[in-house]
Amino acid sequence: QVQLVVSGGGVVQPGRSLRLSCAGSGFTFSGYAMHWVRQAPGKGLEWVAVISSDGNHKYYANSVKGRFAISRDNSKSTLYLQMNSLRAEDTAVYYCVRVGDTRHFDYWGQGALVTASS
Amino acid sequence: QTVVTQEPSLTVSPGGTVTLTCTANTGAVSSNYYPSWFQQKPGQAPRALIYGATNKHSWTPARFSGSLLGGKAALTLSGVQPEDEAVYYCLLFFDGAQLWLFGGGTKLTVL
Numbered sequence: 001q002v003q004l005v006v007s008g009g010g011v012v013q014p015g016r017s018l019r020l021s022c023a024g025s026g027f028t029f030s031g032y033a034m035h036w037v038r039q040a041p042g043k044g045l046e047w048v049a050v051i052s053s054d055g056n057h058k059y060y061a062n063s064v065k066g067r068f069a070i071s072r073d074n075s076k077s078t079l080y081l082q083m084n085s086l087r088a089e090d091t092a093v094y095y096c097v098r099v100g101d102t103r104h105f106d107y108w109g110q111g112a113l114v115t116a117s118s
Numbered sequence: 119q120t121v122v123t124q125e126p127s128l129t130v131s132p133g134g135t136v137t138l139t140c141t142a143n144t145g146a147v148s149s150n151y152y153p154s155w156f157q158q159k160p161g162q163a164p165r166a167l168i169y170g171a172t173n174k175h176s177w178t179p180a181r182f183s184g185s186l187l188g189g190k191a192a193l194t195l196s197g198v199q200p201e202d203e204a205v206y207y208c209l210l211f212f213d214g215a216q217l218w219l220f221g222g223g224t225k226l227t228v229l
Contacts, residue, residue, distance in 0.1 A: 111163055
């Protein structure tokens, strides 16, 4: 079965960096585009970034452009989100999401909490 | 600034029918926006329900259906069950900007 496991969350001071990982299993990871979506405490969902299956195409929400970088290592079936210059407003649960055979969002990881606070 | 809007909250009786809608301030929502719908229960990750406006995932219960209605994307629940109480989010794709935007979510109460 498809599984997406997010790791790397934690507490970090504003201005510092953190990298999230999302390990995929149960499917051919290299064949699927992937997204990151976040959710601030008590708030709605916010799309963050997407990467194509081969890693050559990447797009970002304006709120993170220039600070966050999405990448993937298909040999390790792992998606990454490098988050630099973190701000208090980046505090959220971060989910990785697969783009399925339907070319739409299908499976979601369990999420990881990132807290940017001094 | 592009904004996607949903009803903040709706209430439905068990066994009843309710329709949630999703609009964009850029104009009428069409299939070109590839509307999707997601269900999120407290403490859980969201779950995909509908994609491409009307298509169900293999796990989507039959009582959920999606449509395009008067320039809006819509999610209809027929024969609502208590376990359908959740927050529902729509998602639209804006091709020109390569941007995906979620609506603010509709909190559905089954009462």
